[in-house]
Amino acid sequence: MQQLLNTALGGLTLGMVYAAFALALVLIWRSTRVVNFAQAPMAMVTTFIALVIVDAGHSYWLAFAAALASGLVLGAVVERVVIRPVEGGPEINAVILTLGLFIVLHALAAVVFGNRYRSFPAPFGVRGIEVGGTTIALTGFGIFTILAVLATMGLLLLLFQRTDIGLRMRASAFNPEVARLLGVRVGRMLTLGWALASLVGSLAGLLIAGGSLVHPGYMDSVVVYGFVAAVLGGLDSPFGAVVGGLLLGLALSFVSGYVGSQLVALAALVILMLVLVLRPGGLFAQTAARRV
Amino acid sequence: MAALRTRAAGWWSGSILGRHLLVALLGLVVVVAVSESVSDFRNLQLASMAYLGIAAGGLTVLTGLNGQISLGHGALMAIGAYTTALLLDDREASTPLPLVVLAAVVVTLVVGIAVGAAAARLHGPYLAGATLALAVAVPGIALYFKEQLGGEQGLRVVVPDIPTWALDLAYFVTGQDLTRSRYVAYLAWFTLIVTFVLLANLSRSRVGRRWRAVRDDEVAAELAGVRLGRSRVSAFVVSAAAAGAAGAMMAVTVRLAAPSGFTLTLSLTLLSAVVLGGLGSLAGALIGAALLTFLPQVVTDLGVDAGLSDIRAAELAPLVYGVVMVLVVLLAPAGIVGTVRGAVLRRRGRSAPPAATTTGAAADPTTSTSTSTSTDAGPDPGASPGTSTDPDSTATTTSKGSTT
Numbered sequence: 001m002q003q004l005l006n007t008a009l010g011g012l013t014l015g016m017v018y019a020a021f022a023l024a025l026v027l028i029w030r031s032t033r034v035v036n037f038a039q040a041p042m043a044m045v046t047t048f049i050a051l052v053i054v055d056a057g058h059s060y061w062l063a064f065a066a067a068l069a070s071g072l073v074l075g076a077v078v079e080r081v082v083i084r085p086v087e088g089g090p091e092i093n094a095v096i097l098t099l100g101l102f103i104v105l106h107a108l109a110a111v112v113f114g115n116r117y118r119s120f121p122a123p124f125g126v127r128g129i130e131v132g133g134t135t136i137a138l139t140g141f142g143i144f145t146i147l148a149v150l151a152t153m154g155l156l157l158l159l160f161q162r163t164d165i166g167l168r169m170r171a172s173a174f175n176p177e178v179a180r181l182l183g184v185r186v187g188r189m190l191t192l193g194w195a196l197a198s199l200v201g202s203l204a205g206l207l208i209a210g211g212s213l214v215h216p217g218y219m220d221s222v223v224v225y226g227f228v229a230a231v232l233g234g235l236d237s238p239f240g241a242v243v244g245g246l247l248l249g250l251a252l253s254f255v256s257g258y259v260g261s262q263l264v265a266l267a268a269l270v271i272l273m274l275v276l277v278l279r280p281g282g283l284f285a286q287t288a289a290r291r292v
Numbered sequence: 293m294a295a296l297r298t299r300a301a302g303w304w305s306g307s308i309l310g311r312h313l314l315v316a317l318l319g320l321v322v323v324v325a326v327s328e329s330v331s332d333f334r335n336l337q338l339a340s341m342a343y344l345g346i347a348a349g350g351l352t353v354l355t356g357l358n359g360q361i362s363l364g365h366g367a368l369m370a371i372g373a374y375t376t377a378l379l380l381d382d383r384e385a386s387t388p389l390p391l392v393v394l395a396a397v398v399v400t401l402v403v404g405i406a407v408g409a410a411a412a413r414l415h416g417p418y419l420a421g422a423t424l425a426l427a428v429a430v431p432g433i434a435l436y437f438k439e440q441l442g443g444e445q446g447l448r449v450v451v452p453d454i455p456t457w458a459l460d461l462a463y464f465v466t467g468q469d470l471t472r473s474r475y476v477a478y479l480a481w482f483t484l485i486v487t488f489v490l491l492a493n494l495s496r497s498r499v500g501r502r503w504r505a506v507r508d509d510e511v512a513a514e515l516a517g518v519r520l521g522r523s524r525v526s527a528f529v530v531s532a533a534a535a536g537a538a539g540a541m542m543a544v545t546v547r548l549a550a551p552s553g554f555t556l557t558l559s560l561t562l563l564s565a566v567v568l569g570g571l572g573s574l575a576g577a578l579i580g581a582a583l584l585t586f587l588p589q590v591v592t593d594l595g596v597d598a599g600l601s602d603i604r605a606a607e608l609a610p611l612v613y614g615v616v617m618v619l620v621v622l623l624a625p626a627g628i629v630g631t632v633r634g635a636v637l638r639r640r641g642r643s644a645p646p647a648a649t650t651t652g653a654a655a656d657p658t659t660s661t662s663t664s665t666s667t668d669a670g671p672d673p674g675a676s677p678g679t680s681t682d683p684d685s686t687a688t689t690t691s692k693g694s695t696t
Contacts (some may be wrong), residue, residue, distance in 0.1 A: 035417040037363075037424065085622055092359055095420060096567055096621050099363070103560050103614030110607035111600065220556055224428045227421040235416075262436040265429035272422055273410035280414055 006128075006137035007257040008250060013142040015249020016149040021204040021226030022233065022241035023153070027197040029235055031173040031190055032083065033091060038098040040223035041105035042078070042198055043205030046071040047214055048113045050206060051120055060123045067202050075198025079191045087190075109216040122211030145207045152203055153242060156196070160238075169193055221265055225252065228272045234282025244283070312492045316485045323481040328466050332473040336545060337585055339473070342480035343369075343541035345581035346487050348565045349574050350534025353491050355563070356572020357500060358527035359507035360412060364423030365535045366558035367430035370549070371403050372396035372539025374434065377447035377549035389452060393483065393540045400536025401529060408528035413521030415510065419528065427559045431551035446550025449543045451476065480541040487534055488574050494530065495572075503527045557610055564617040570627025579628055587612065 021039070028036045050067035054060060082101060086093040124140030160166040171179040172189040180186045204226075205219055229248045233240020248271065255267040275282070327335055351365050362368075375396040379387045387395075403426075411422035434441040441447060454475045462470035462478075470478075494500055502523045505513040514520055543549050565584050569576025588609035595605030624631045 029417075035421065037420070082618065082622075090359075092355070092361065093621050093625065095361055095417065096563070097618055099361075099560055099563060100567075100614050100617035100621065103557070103564060103610050104618065105614075106557070107607045107609075107611035107614060111595075111604050111611060115603055115607065217556070221428050224421070224425045228425065231418070231421065260436050262432040263429075265425065265432050269407075269422065269425040269429045272425055273407065276410040276414060276418055276422070280418075 002134065002136075003257065007253050009137045009142070010257070011250035011253025012246065013138070013145050013249070014253055015246035016146050017204050017207045017245075018222070018225045018229045018249050019242040019245025020149045020152065020200055020207070021222055022229035022245045023156070023238055024197040024201040024204065025223075025226050025230045026233070026235065026238050026241040027193055027200070029230070030238075031169070031193040032079075032087065032094070034083065034094045034098060035227065035230075036098050036194075036197070037095075037223055037227075038078070038101035038105065039198070039201045039226070040219035041102050041109065041216075042071065042074050043201040043222075044214070044216060044219045045105055045109055046074065046202040047120065047205045047209045047219075048109055051113075051118065051209075051214065054121055060121055064123075064206060067206055068199055071199045071202025072195045075201075076191050076195040078198070079194035083194070084187070084190075106216050113216070115216060117213040117215045120209040120212060120214045139211075141210050145210070148203065148207065152200060156200070156238070159196075165192075224265060225249075225268055228268045228275075231272060232275055232283055234284055237282070237284065240282055240284050247283075308496050309493060312489050316489045319485050320482075323478070323485075324466065327474055327477050327481070328468060332471055335471075335473040335477040339477040339480040339541070339545040341581050341585040342477070342484045343538045343545060344562070344565070344584050345578045346480075346484050346541060347535045347538035347562055348569070348577035348581050348584075349484075349488055349491055350531040350538070351562055352566045352569070352572055352574065352577040353495055353503075353534070354527050354531035355566060356570075357495055357507060358503040358524060360524060360528065361420045361563070362423040362528065362531060363420055363556075363559050363563065364407070364426035364430075365531075365562050366554045366556065366560075367423070367427040368400050368404065368532050368535035369539035369542055369558070370430050370434075370551075370554035371400045372536035373543035373549040373554070374441060374447065374539075375399045375536075376540040376543035377449045378440075380449050380451065380543075381447065382450055389479065389544075393537055396540035396543075397533050397536040400539065401533045404529045404532025404536075405525070408525040408532070412524045412528040415520075419524075423559075424556075427556045431554060434551045442550070444551065446548050446553070449547045449549060451544055451547060476545050480545060483537055483541050487537055491530070491534065492574060499523075499526065561610060561613050564613040567617050567620055568613075568627055570629035570631070570633075573627070573629040576627050576629035584613075 021043075024039055025035060028034060028039075046067040049070050050063035053063035053066050078101065082097050083094060086097060122141045124144050128135040128137050128139055130136075158166075160170060168179070168184045169189045169192060171182070172184055172186040173193070176186045179189075204222065208222055209218065225248055226245070229244035230241045232244030232248060233242070248268070251271060252264050252267060256264050259267075327338060330338070347365050347369055351362060354360050354362055373396070376392055379392045379395060407422055407426060408419075411418040434446070435443055451472070454470060454472070458475065459470050462468070462474075495503070502513070502518045503526075505516065505518055506520055506523045510520055513523075542553070546553065561584055565580025566577055567580075568583065569578070569580035588606070591608045591612055592602075592605045595608040596602060598605075600608070620627060626634060
C-alpha cells in the first residue's frame with residue numbers, strides 16, 4: 001500500500017515535468033509544425049549554465065533565473081538563425097535541422113562541460129516528508145516541482161487567453177497568412193513562441209536535474225517522454241499535453257517501481273505504439289478528420 | 293514502331309539490373325584490390341565503413357525516397373547485432389554465417405514491421421518520435437535482461453573459422469593468405485554490395501516509384517491508386533532490414549554486442565552521414581559512411597593537438613557532423629552527390645547553347661551551389677533534398693510506363 005502511494009506520488013511529480021516538456025513541444029508544433037527534438041539538448045545546455053553559476057558560488061535562484069533567461073534567448077536565436085530559413089519549405093528539412101542542432105548542442109556541451117556525471121543542487125530537501133510516522137515519497141523539491149509547473153501553466157494560460165499578444169500568437173499559429181494580412185507580425189510571434197517554449201523546456205530541465213545528476217545526455221529520454229505525452233494529448237492541444245504528461249508520468253512510475261527502471265523507455269515506446277494504433281488523434285480526439 | 297519502342301523500353305528496364313550487377317562486380321574488384329593492399333587495421337576500418345554504409349543505405353532509401361526520418365537505425369542495428377551475438381556465442385556454434393545474417397535481418401524486420409505499422413502509416417512526426425523512443429529504449433532492454441543479453445558488458449561474438457574454400461579461393465585469386473581481418477572486411481563488403489544491389493533495384497522498381505510518389509504528393513499518389521500507409525510502412529521495413537544486416541556485420545567486425553555501441557549518437561550520426569552524402573543516393577550513403585569511419589580520428593587528433601583532453605576531443609567528431617549537417621540543409625540541400633551531379637548537369641547544359649539559357653543562374657559558380665542545385669538536378673524545383681537528388685525519377689516513370 002505504501003509502495004503504491006509512493007509510486008503514485010513519484011509519478012505525479014515526474015508527470016508534471018513531462019507535462020511541462022510536452023507543453024514546450026506542443027507550443028512549437030502548433031506554430032511551426034515542427035517537433036523540436038532539439039528541445040532536450042537546449043534544456044540541457046541551460047541547465048549546465050545554471051550549474052556553472054552555482055559552482056561559481058552564487059545562489060541557486062540566480063542560477064535558476066539565468067537558466068530560464070538563457071532558455072528564452074536560446075529559443076529565439078534558434079528560431080531566427082536555424083529554423084527561419086527553411087520555414088514554409090519541406091517539413092523534412094526543418095526536422096533534419098533540429099536533429100543537427102541536437103548533435104551540435106550535445107557535442108558542444110560534452111566538449112565544454114565534459115562528459116561525466118555531475119551533481120546538481122536542489123533548493124529544497126530531497127528527502128521524503130514525514131506524515132504520521134511514515135515517510136512518503138513527496139519531497140520538498142517535488143512540491144516545488146509541482147507548484148512551479150502549475151504556475152508556469154497558469155501564466156501561459158493567462159498570456160494566451162487574456163492578453164493581446166497571446167491572441168496575436170494564437171492567430172499566427174492558426175493561420176499565418178490571414179494573421180499577416182490583419183497586421184500581425186507573424187515572424188516575431190513565431191520567435192516569441194519558440195522562446196517561450198524553450199523557456200518551459202529549460203524549466204523542465206532544471207526540475208529534472210534538481211538533486212540529481214546531469215550529463216550531456218540526461219534529457220534525451222525526457223524528450224521521448226515529452227513526445228509520447230504530447231501524442232497522448234493529440235499533439236495539438238496544450239491541455240491534452242498536460243493530461244498526457246501526468247498519465248505518462250504515473251504509468252512510467254509504476255513500470256519503474258514494479259518492473260524495472262531499465263524498461264521505462266520501452267514502456268513509453270509501447271504506450272506510443274498503442275496510442276498510434278488505437279487512437280492516432282490522441283486520447284481526446286473527437287473525429288478522425290484529416291485535411292488532404 | 294510502337295512494338296519496337298516497347299521492346300526498346302523493355303530492354304532498357306532489363307538492363308537496369310544488368311547495370312547494377314556490373315557496378316556491383318566492379319565494386320567487388322575494387323574492394324579486393326583495396327583490401328589486399330592495406331594493413332589488417334585498415335581492413336577492420338574498411339569493415340566498419342561497410343556496416344555503417346549498409347545502415348546508411350537503408351536510411352537513405354527511407355529518407356530520400358519516401359521522405360520519412362528514422363532516428364532509430366542505431367537501435368535497429370543493435371537488434372541485428374544481438375541476434376548475431378546470440379547465434380554465435382561459442383566456437384562450436386554451427387550456424388553458418390549467411391543464416392546468421394538472414395536471422396538478424398528477419399528479427400530486425402519483425403521489429404521494423406511492429407514499429408512501422410504503428411508509426412509509419414501516419415502522416416506526421418510519428419515515425420521520427422517512435423524511432424527516437426526505440427533508440428532510447430533498446431539499450432535498456434539489454435540492461436534489464438542481464439542473464440540473456442549480458443547487461444553493460446554485452447555479449448561476445450565468436451566469429452566462426454574461415455571456411456577452407458574461402459582460404460583456397462583467396463589464395464588462388466590474390467596469392468596471399470587470408471587473414472581474419474581481411475576475411476571480415478570481405479564479409480562486410482560482400483553484404484554491402486548485395487544489400488545495395490537489392491536496394492538499387494527496389495528503388496528503380498514499381499515499389500520505389502510508389503515511395504517517391506508518396507513523398508512528392510500524397511493526394512496525387514492516392515488518386516493514382518497508391519496506398520499511402522502500406523507504401524510508407526514498406527519503405528520503413530526495407531530500411532529496417534538493411535539496418536539489421538548492418539548490425540550483424542557490426543557484431544562480426546567488433547566481436548561484441550554491447551549497449552554502449554548503440555547510443556542515440558550512432559542513430560543521429562547515421563542520419564547526418566545520409567544528409568551529407570545526399571538524400572536518396574546510395575553513393576552518397578557510402579561517402580557518408582566513409583566520413584563517419586575516417587573523420588573521427590583526424591578530428592580527434594586535431595582536438596588533442598589543440599589542448600583538449602582525449603575524452604573531450606572525441607566529442608569533436610559528432611560536433612563536426614552536426615555543424616556540417618545543419619550547413620548542408622541550409623546551403624546545399626542536395627548533399628555531396630546531388631551537388632556534384634547538379635554541377636555536372638549544369639556544365640553539360642552550358643556546352644549545349646539552347647539548354648544553357650534555362651540555367652542562367654549557373655553562370656556564377658559561387659552562388660549556384662546553394663540556389664540552383666535543386667532546380668538543376670531535380671525534376672521538381674525547390675523541393676525537399678530527397679527530390680532534388682533524383683534527376684532520373686521522371687525518366688524512370690515514363691520509360692517504365694510502357695513496360696507495365
